[in-house]
Amino acid sequence: MPIDNSIVHQIHKKPDGQPASLSLRDAELPANEALEQLLAGLIDVYNSKPNKAWGHFHPESGAYPFSGWLQQLVDGELDFVGFSARASEQLKSLMESSNLAMGGHVLFIRYRQGMTAFLVIALLHHTEGVTVTDQLEVASARHLDLANLNMAARINLTEWKQNATAQNYISFIRGRSGKRVSDYFRDFIGCIEGSNPEEDTTTLLQAFSDYVGEAELEPDALKQKTKALSGYVSSQARQGEQVALEELSGLIDEEHPRAFFDYIRHKDYGLSPEIPPDRKTVNNFMRFYGKADGLSISFEAHLLGERVEYDEGDDALVIRHPPKALVQQLRNRKR
Template identity: 50%
Template sequence: MPIRHSIIHQIDKKPDGTPAVLHVSRTELAKSQVTEKLLNDFNEAYNAKQGKGWGFFHAESGAHPFSGWLRAFIEGFDFIEFSHTAVEHLTKLMEESNLSVGGHVLFAHYQQGMTDYLIVALLQHSESITVNADLSVTPSKHLDFGNINLAARINISEWRNNPKSRQYISYIKGSKSRKATDYFRDFIGCLEGVDGPGETRTLLKAFSDFVTAEDMHEDNAREKTQALVSYSMAQAKIGEPITLNELSELIDEDRPAAFYDFIRNKDYGLSAEIPADKRTLNQFRRFTGRAEGMSISFEQHLLGSKIEFDQEAGTLMLRGLPTQLTDQLKRASP
């Protein structure tokens, strides 16, 4: 993961309402193993965060100037000056939003594979204790990657090469403070473009329909479900989207385009690449079974809502039956 540029500034803002004080660095972080570990640890923590949003830049304007500054940097403007301009704007928005907590602001431009990324993140410290060489103890501070709430990652290559994309920015939505998330998203100038959980749910619905349409045997359906979940979770872990072509090849090696063609022919409205939502994937598990001319298959999240299982009686109660099934039952009734 070559790091091209990285720098850290500090916004000192106390909860007592006093104005924020910005401390800017005049030099980039040295390219070293420590810097690489910093970025690797951040990316690992960022990828593990659930509840991300995906979007694209507002049109460049006085209210949303960040994309213009980033474009100027990519075209040759000095990275340090770019980060100074951006962090000054962030400090101003933090003051206007009356948010009490500052932190260290990381800007990192790096390459992964053939793709360029920019990270912007507000990092906090945690207190800990360290044991010294003389076996005494002293308090120490360390960056708390487990508590990242304001951060965004911009796929620069996607932004530059595919201007119609609506998902080249990912950001942490956050569950504690919508106001903080909104001000940070305004700082980046990001419009929400792709609903990650919704897209993932649509993909899982398409897969369930595919399994039904193919009339798969129970073992085969279970194997393909595992392939889908394993691949999707692996993509989420490294912060990469689910690519439908790749997924289709994994699901059926003998017919690598079968699932992809099924999605396209049924017009589910999915993009060729979609962000994987880990929470939605964690809820997905398929129960299947066949016996004496009866085939039952449903997803785990339906238990307790549309499907109730009576363990003692060994029965299922179904609600919200498919219209096609109810029509057939009505026609068959005397």
């Protein structure tokens, strides 16, 4: 992932209502291996976050100036240092209105992945650890705590500039359920939340179930199509990318690559051509799971009707060819 520009500033603020202050770096970070490792680690963690929201920019205004500064940066009217400084000042101001907000290092990186340009902004904190030195001494070691990243956003600059009707070119980490701590960060970006990944993925899976149900497929064909869908959607989720319905349609049926895509359009499921995926929803679709009274059962969906059958009349689950390790435990128990 080639890095075009990067810089880091620091906002000093504690969650106690006191005014914040800002320390600005006056030059871009030099390109080196450490910076590349930081970007790679940051993107890996960011992509793995399940609680992301997607959206697009508010119209530029005094309340939402970020997109205007970004436009100036893209047009060459503002350099990267100036852009990041203005953005950090805005973030500091919004932090002061949130008693729970805590300062940190604000990292800006503009990079390219293939033909697509991105801007990632993250609020980073440090954690204390230990290391063994070259002198074989145990010493304290302070390092960035990427594992607990909870304030970050990524903007698909290419999508933003090339597709005027795009609705999901911004993604950001959303606060945990019931907490509004991250609202100021969303407002700092100036993002209008658009698609709901969980709802859109649920709708997609329902459309797929309707599609294969009407086709009355053989078990092997159904298994292959289900595997193609889950593999693609899960892969896009891991990479932090959207699901392109037309591309997915081609993977599901190579002989008739537009069949599923046209089915979704004609049935009017209300899905955009590209939707943000929710990996947890896909995983739940691919597995049946239940737990109660000391009994825990989990199996892949394609096994239903093959090795697993449910008898509704007797309210019984029949499992054929159970795992050998389980069988051995049961035999040992009888001895």
